[in-house]
Amino acid sequence: MSDDDMPQLSSATLAALQEFYAEQAAEEEKVKAALLDPKTKDQNVFQADWQLSQFWYSEETASALASEAIRVTENRGKIALISCPTLYPKLKSLSPGSLVTLLEYDKRFAVYDGFVYYDYKDPLNLPNEFERSFDVVIADPPFLSEECLSRVSETVKFMAKDKIILCTGAVMQQLAKQLLNLKVMHFQPKHNCNLANEFRCFANYDIDKYITNKT
Structure with a gap:
């Protein structure tokens, strides 16, 4: 299969995927910041699943x-x-x-x-x-x-x-x-x-x- 035959993501799908990854990264940074904050270090910063x-x-x-x-x-x-x-x-x-x-x-x-x-x-x-x-x-x-x-x-x-x-x-x-x-x-x-x-x-x-x- 050539590169031309590979399925391509639409621009809308690609944008949504990039937004999802950006939100995940932002959530991870938020959690890490909370864990390093002395005011919240003894709290569970995660929502129960x-x-x-x-x-x-x-x-x-x-x-x-x-x-x-x-x-x-x-x-x-x-x-x-x-x-x-x-x-x-x-x-x-x-x-x-x-x-x-x-x-x-x-x-x-x-x-x-x-x-x-x-x-x-x-x-x-x-x-x-x-x-x-x-x-x-x-x-x-x-x-x-x-x-x-x-x-x-x-x-x-x-x-x-x-x-x-x-x-x-x-x-x-x-x-x-x-x-x-x-x-x-x-x-x-x-x-x-x-x-x-x-x-x-x-x-x-x-x-x-x-x-x-x-x-």
């Missing part, structure tokens, strides 16, 4: 979970976040020196230094150095299903060296016990929107001793 089952934690819940991760690691351990991007800016705000890795499917969050692309359907597609190297792992599976929690649990078991915190629907209590030997806590994570399903926190140690009354 419901198609990806994203629901952001309330300010109180984000602060409580981030503070607990910092307490457990004493500001120098390694923290892994699986599908809970709300916590990344909060952690970096409260403890800038903390070593935080965010495993996340949504590539908007690649602007965070600790971002690692993650698809729960391929749970062990991770760097070898992640194996049993994180002092605390906090996971929030994107979908309320046995299949999703089972696969995310594979990731958690691969990465966790010690403490595990899981935030998911209350109906997953038996499966959380079966897969990760986690117990339900009194502490209840809250979101910026009201979810139809009751949401609970599960852990392999007593986090209620530290954060029950902070939400």
Whole structure:
């Protein structure tokens, strides 16, 4: 096929495509600027995408979970976040020196230094150095299903060296016990929107001793 036979974009289509790319670039610059602004560094500057089952934690819940991760690691351990991007800016705000890795499917969050692309359907597609190297792992599976929690649990078991915190629907209590030997806590994570399903926190140690009354 010669160059003359190649399909050509109309001027209107080309203009629309250029406008789309320009808007994307402008949005990325806006996000980067917000992340560098001390006034907004502890806020989540992204809009939740419901198609990806994203629901952001309330300010109180984000602060409580981030503070607990910092307490457990004493500001120098390694923290892994699986599908809970709300916590990344909060952690970096409260403890800038903390070593935080965010495993996340949504590539908007690649602007965070600790971002690692993650698809729960391929749970062990991770760097070898992640194996049993994180002092605390906090996971929030994107979908309320046995299949999703089972696969995310594979990731958690691969990465966790010690403490595990899981935030998911209350109906997953038996499966959380079966897969990760986690117990339900009194502490209840809250979101910026009201979810139809009751949401609970599960852990392999007593986090209620530290954060029950902070939400």
